[in-house]
Amino acid sequence: MLVNDDTIKVAGRVQEILPGPVFRIELANGYRLFGHLPGRQKARAAELSVGSEVQLELSAYDLSRGRIALPAVVSG
Numbered sequence: 001m002l003v004n005d006d007t008i009k010v011a012g013r014v015q016e017i018l019p020g021p022v023f024r025i026e027l028a029n030g031y032r033l034f035g036h037l038p039g040r041q042k043a044r045a046a047e048l049s050v051g052s053e054v055q056l057e058l059s060a061y062d063l064s065r066g067r068i069a070l071p072a073v074v075s076g
Contacts (some may be wrong), residue, residue, distance in 0.1 A: 006059060006060040006061070007057045007058065007059065007060070008057070008058040008059075008060060008063075009055060009056070009057055009058075009069070010027055010055070010056050010058060010066075011027070011028065011053060011054070011055055011056070012025040012026055012027045012028070012033075012035070012053070012054055012056055012066075013025065013026055013051060013052070013053050013054070014035075014048055014049065014050055014051060014052045014053075014054060015032065015050065016050065017048070017049070017050065018034075020036065021036065021037055021042055021045035021048075022034055022035070022036050023035045023036070023048060023054075023068070025054065025056060025066065025068075033056075033058075033063065033064050033065060033066055034064065034065045034066070035054065035056055035065070035066045035067070035068045036065070036066075036067060036068065037067075037068050038067055038068075041068075048068075054068050054069075055068070055069040056068060056069065057069050
């Protein structure tokens with residue numbers, strides 16, 4: 001597995017749960033983006049609820065979507 005150094009790690013809070021499982025995440029600066037769970041972690045989508053704090057990994061090339069980094073999910 002390759003390590004990608006172009007990722008940006010940020011913290012955010014779940015604002016809305018969308019189908020997929022895709023989540024609307026709001027960062028501390030007010031910026032809103034979409035967050036998704038990695039393939040094998042989709043079964044853990046039930047652990048996330050509105051208000052949950054999560055860690056996101058963003059690509060430097062697309063800041064509108066991020067991957068929710070697990071197991072670093074903190075319930076809010």
